[in-house]
Amino acid sequence: MFLSRKKHSKDFAKDRLKTVLLSERMDCSPQMMIMMKNDIIQAVSKYLPVDEKNVNLRYVAAIHLLDAQISIHNITESERES
């Protein structure tokens, strides 16, 4: 059975909360956050194959840190050599 896992309602809740809290913690509108995220993806994509669905931004207020986790598609040997 390899049916793709159905997204549960709690996953929507979690994703939505992460986005809205990031925007509120940084005092930056949700629209601006999405634009910034897209710009980050674009910039990194120039150099690496970014897995766009797995890019997570996190803001750590205590140390004023914006932490971006950017998943990269597997870079095979052949691609590295070329």
Next chain:
Amino acid sequence: MSEVIVITSGKGGVGKTTTVANIGTGLAELGKSVVMVDTDIGLRNLDVVMGLENRIVYNLIDVVESNCRLKQALIADRRVEGLFLLPTAQTKDKSAVTPEQMKKLTDQLQEQFDYILLDCPAGIEQGFKNAIAGADRALVVTTPEVSAIRVADRIIGLLEASDIHNIQLIINRLRPDMIARGDMMTVEDVVDILSIDLIGAIPDDEQIVIATNQGAPLSGKDSLAEQAYRNICRRIAGEEVPLLDMTVKKGFFARLAGRFKGK
């Protein structure tokens, strides 16, 4: 060592007052001297949850305005030794006291009690500022819902901005059956989102409603929610109730969920 703990949530209706009543009773049962202060001026509620509404003579405003001595306004709970309630005024509004006056009051209470529990009003305005003025420590109550979590995050930010850094999370009204279906965020999900320390998780439990109906917190001795509240009290008192406890609770949840499915 005396500690002033504010119980807050931002959003209303998530179980702040019930939490204060249960933790207050639980700490007193552990042999501590405890005073629960209702700071929700104009919307008095802790008295009815505790079943002490008929014994109010003076209130917090009377103390602050020196209409009575502090001792006269404190109501002793006759069921548990060492447990007291300082009720709030019903006819005034939040601007009737200032943060400075609240700080003075909590300082005064610290001379007599091990724990001062402040029941904070909903919102982030004057009432919230009054309630946190004298607090050393905060317990943020939330439920696993987007609205409550969003507001809890704001509250955590405001507490930190007010130099209260000892902040812990209570997740209330967890529904094991919904969690099992993937329709409710888990304890881990909520902790991950808010990224603060957890001090306890309370399952949604009808015994809490029954106990509140009777004005007698912690009276349904064997209910899951009450066990969870007792664990929180032990942790507040400094006892190491290890992380294992959460797994035990998870075991409870899983078993309970299994029972629901079986039906």
